[in-house]
Structure formats: C-alpha cells, structure tokens
Amino acid sequence: xxxxxxxxxxxxxxxxxxxxxxxxxxxxxxxxxxxxxxxxxxxxxxxxxxxxxxxxxxxxxxxxxxxxxxxxxxxxxxxxxxxxxxxxxxxxxxxxxxxxxxxxxxxxxxxxxxxxxxxxxxxxxxxxxxxxxxxxxxxxxxxxxxxxxxxxxxxxxxxxxxxxxxxxxxxxxxxxxxxxxxxxxxxxxxxxxxxxxxxxxxxxxxxxxxxxxxxxxxxxxxxxxxxxxxxxxxxxxxxxxxxxxxxxxx
Amino acid sequence: xxxxxxxxxxxxxxxxxxxxxxxxxxxxxxxxxxxxxxxxxxxxxxxxxxxxxxxxxxxxxxxxxxxxxxxxxxxxxxxxxxxxxxxxxxxxxxxxxxxxxxxxxxxxxxxxxxxxx
Numbered sequence: 316x317x318x319x320x321x322x323x324x325x326x327x328x329x330x331x332x333x334x335x336x337x338x339x340x341x342x343x344x345x346x347x348x349x350x351x352x353x354x355x356x357x358x359x360x361x362x363x364x365x366x367x368x369x370x371x372x373x374x375x376x377x378x379x380x381x382x383x384x385x386x387x388x389x390x391x392x393x394x395x396x397x398x399x400x401x402x403x404x405x406x407x408x409x410x411x412x413x414x415x416x417x418x419x420x421x422x423x424x425x426x427x428x429x430x431x432x433x434x435x436x437x438x439x440x441x442x443x444x445x446x447x448x449x450x451x452x453x454x455x456x457x458x459x460x461x462x463x464x465x466x467x468x469x470x471x472x473x474x475x476x477x478x479x480x481x482x483x484x485x486x487x488x489x490x491x492x493x494x495x496x497x498x499x500x501x502x503x504x505x506x507x508x509x510x511x512x513x514x515x516x517x518x519x520x521x522x523x524x525x526x527x528x529x530x531x532x533x534x535x536x537x538x539x540x541x542x543x544x545x546x547x548x549x550x551x552x553x554x555x556x557x558x559x560x561x562x563x564x565x
Numbered sequence: 566x567x568x569x570x571x572x573x574x575x576x577x578x579x580x581x582x583x584x585x586x587x588x589x590x591x592x593x594x595x596x597x598x599x600x601x602x603x604x605x606x607x608x609x610x611x612x613x614x615x616x617x618x619x620x621x622x623x624x625x626x627x628x629x630x631x632x633x634x635x636x637x638x639x640x641x642x643x644x645x646x647x648x649x650x651x652x653x654x655x656x657x658x659x660x661x662x663x664x665x666x667x668x669x670x671x672x673x674x675x676x677x678x679x680x681x682x
Contacts, residue, residue, distance in 0.1 A: 475629055483630070490625040497621040498639050501614040501646060505660060508642030515622040516638075520631040536629065543638075543671070 331360070337369050341376065349373045364394035371403045380407050396427035398434060409441055415563075417441045463557050466530025468492035472560070475536055487534065495524050495532040512550060514543060521546050525554045533557045568599065574657070574677045575601035581673060583665025585644070589681055592616045593654040606660060615648045615658045638671065649674040652682030 333356035340349035353370040360366050367390035374383035384407055390400035401424035408416035421438040428434055460475040468489035475487050498513040515522045522536045523546050535550040571589055578587035579601050586602025588611060595616030600608040615637075622634045639646040641663075647670055648658040657678045661670055 483628070486628045487625065490621070490628040494618075494621040494625045497618050501618050501639055502641040504610065504614060505644070505646065507639070507644040507646065507660075508663075511640045511642065512638075513618075513622075514636075514638040514640075515626060515634045516636040517626055517632040517634050520626070520629065522625070522629065522631070536631075544668075 331356075331363070331365075334365055334369055337373070341369070341373050346373055346377050350377070362393045364390040364397045364400065367393065368397060368399040368403065371400065375403065375407065380410075383407065396423075398424045398428045398431060401427070402434060402437060405437065405441065409444070414441055414444060460534075460536040461553055461557075462488055462491065462534040462536075463527070463560075464488035464492050464532060464534070466492060466496070466532075471531065472557075473533075475534075491524055491532060491534045495526065498524070499526075512547060514546070516543070523547060523550045525550050527554045527557045528561050531557075531561060571599040571681060572601060574681065575599060578657070578659050578670070578673055578677065581659075581661070581666060581670050583662040584670060585660045585662060586611065587657070587659040588612055589651070590615055590656050590658055591654050592619050592650075592656050598655060602660075611646070611658065611660055615646060615656065618646070619648055619650075619656060636671070636675065638667070640667070647671055647674055649678040651678040651680075655681055657681055 333352050337349045337352040337356065340352060350370065350373045353366060353373055357363070357366045357370065367386045371383045371386035371390065374386055384404060387400040387403040390397045401420045405417040405420035405424070408414075408420065418438065418441050421434060421441060424431070424434045425438060460473070460479065462473040462475055462484055463471040465471055468491070470485050470488040474481070474484045494513060498510050502508060502510045510526055513524045517539065519539050520536055521539055521541050521543065522534060525533045525535070527533045533550065533554050535546065535553055537546050537549070575587045575589070578584060586600065586606040586608060588600040588602065588608045589598040590596065590612035591598055595613035597608050597612045602608050618639060619634065619637055622637045626632065626634050634650065636647070636649045643663050645661050645663070645665065645667055646658065647661065647667065648656045651657055657674050659670055659674060661667065
C-alpha cells in the first residue's frame with residue numbers, strides 16, 4: 316500500500332496523478348479545488364482506497380466530518396487495512412473524545428503498518444489522553460466487599476473488604492473465577508441455562524457471584540446476617556455498575 | 566437414621582412445586598446416598614456436579630477466610646441447584662425448575678439437612 320503523504324512512495328501510474336495534485340492543492344489550502352480533483356479521480360477509480368482517503372482528508376479540513384467519515388469508510392471497503400483511513404477515523408473519534416474508538420482504529424492501523432512511526436505516535440497520544448477510568452460506584456451500593464475478575468481469575472477491580480490486602484483479593488479472584496466456571500459447567504450439564512448467580516452461605520458470611528460480561532464475574536460479600544434477597548438485589552445493582560465500568564474500559 | 570426417614574425427607578422436598586428431584590450425597594466422593602427424583606433427572610450426575618460445586622465454594626470461602634459453606638445455590642435461567650450441608654460429609658441437594666419456590670425450598674433443605682445424619 317502506498318501513502319500519498321510519503322515522499323518516498325514509489326511513482327504512481329500516470330492515471331493516478333490526480334492523487335498527488337489533489338494532495339498538493341489540499342496542502343495549499345485550496346480545498347474546493349482539491350475536492351474537485353479528488354471527486355473527478357474517484358469517478359474514474361471508484362475502488363481506489365487512496366482516492367477515498369484523499370477525499371476524507373479534504374472533507375475533514377472543510378469541517379465536514381460526517382462526509383469525511385463516509386469517505387474513509389468507503390476507503391476501508393476498498394482496502395480494509397488502509398492506514399490513512401484508519402488514521403482519519405481515529406482522528407475524528409479522538410476529537411469527539413471517543414478514545415476507545417480512536418484506539419481501536421489505530422490498533423488496526425498498527426497491525427497493518429507496524430513500523431509506521433506516525434501511527435505509533437498517534438496511538439501513544441490517544442492512550443495518554445484517555446482518562447483513567449474510575450472504579451465502578453459499588454461503594455454506593457453498600458457492599459462490604461466487591462471483587463470484579465475475569466474468566467482467568469485475574470482481578471479487574473475491587474477487594475473483599477475495606478482493610479483486606481491485595482494478595483487476598485487476588486487469591487479470592489482466582490478461586491471465585493474457578494467457582495464461576497464450575498457453576499457454568501454444572502448449569503450446562505444439567506441443562507439449567509445461563510447462570511444468573513451462585514450464592515455461598517456460611518456461618519459468618521454470605522457471598523454471591525454474578526456473571527457480568529464475557530468471562531468476567533462480580534463477587535459480592537456481606538455478613539451472614541444479610542438476607543439472601545438483599546444480597547442478590549445488591550449484587551444485581553453492583554453488576555450493572557460493573558458492566559458500565561467494563562464498557563467504558565472498551 | 567433409617568433409609569425410610571431419608572426417603573420421607575426427600576419426598577417432602579420433591580413435594581415442593583417445581584422441584585424435579587432431591588438427593589442426599591456424599592461431598593467427599595460425589596456419590597448418591599439416597600434419592601427421589603423424576604425419571605429425566607440423572608441423580609448420579611447431580612451428585613457428582615453438586616459435590617464439585619461445593620468443593621469449589623469451599624475453596625473460595627477458604628480464600629476469603631470465612632467459615633466453610635453451609636449452603637450453595639446455583640440459580641440459572643431455566644432452573645436451580647440448591648445444596649445444604651448436613652453432617653459431614655453429607656449434603657442435601659435439590660434441582661428445581663426456574664419457577665419453583667426457591668425461598669421455601671431453601672428453608673426446607675435447611676430444616677432437613679441437620680436431620681439426615
């Protein structure tokens with residue numbers, strides 16, 4: 316794939332000279348003229364990803380973000396690994412503070428051009444700008460302890476109590492994931508359907524585990540005096556908050 | 566306790582609307598000790614799976630530093646498995662449909678679990 320912004324790009328076929336002309340016009344700020352050239356070229360080469368990319372860059376400078384996005388999406392339909400189109404879409408997403416989408420486009424661009432320093436730098440900028448995601452507002456739900464972990468038993472967030480050390484939370488995450496997996500296996504083998512929760516009662520605690528997303532589960536613990544129904548209601552609210560939090564992680 | 570008494574307990578549990586079967590199992594080896602179930606329910610499978618679930622719940626409780634589990638409930642979209650600890654190593658377990666009265670079932674299993682020794 317060639318990049319018209321790369322001075323080291325190999326010479327284009329004569330019929331594609333419009334790309335360089337349109338780019339020069341764009342750089343000079345002659346955006347209407349650049350758009351006319353790009354559109355004329357596209358009329359001859361409607362499946363040329365570089366031409367759609369050029370039009371996207373012109374349109375975004377004209378303040379026509381929606382048209383620019385359409386052009387870059389068209390470029391990706393022609394060439395799904397088109398780095399310029401990914402960068403363009405990432406740029407628009409970044410401006411809209413949609414950092415997850417920007418990062419996603421740039422990661423795909425890096426996959427297509429792993430040594431492109433401009434893409435790598437852009438990805439760094441997006442990641443640096445991305446706000447730190449606050450933990451889910453589980454504390455508002457009144458849980459003594461909550462612990463969010465993935466399917467491999469890695470802790471994602473939370474703890475098992477206000478004073479509990481991290482290594483304890485990590486150990487509970489590992490065992491909690493094991494229990495969640497076993498629960499899913501039991502439900503499958505007994506044809507019970509998707510697991511809604513697993514509750515473990517003991518003389519001094521009540522613990523419930525809720526699946527919240529693909530592989531991820533939330534463990535909520537309360538003292539033994541807590542009614543099971545309240546534990547479940549609490550867990551469902553906390554699960555909703557955890558899902559939102561995971562969604563914001565991207 | 567006599568086998569007759571066990572059967573009486575299991576019949577009372579399966580009398581709860583929506584309960585497909587009940588059994589007494591040994592959590593050590595996952596084997597059925599006594600059972601009362603509809604034909605479609607394989608109590609040997611239930612015993613083995615319930616014992617594994619109880620074991621995992623025990624490990625989770627140990628990691629948390631809490632006491633050993635006295636009850637484990639698995640609730641899923643189409644049904645539930647409820648198990649309550651009796652005298653070591655016995656557990657009283659039941660499989661129920663999704664619309665069963667789980668609150669009543671839990672209480673009943675709790676009442677009977679201590680009497681199965």
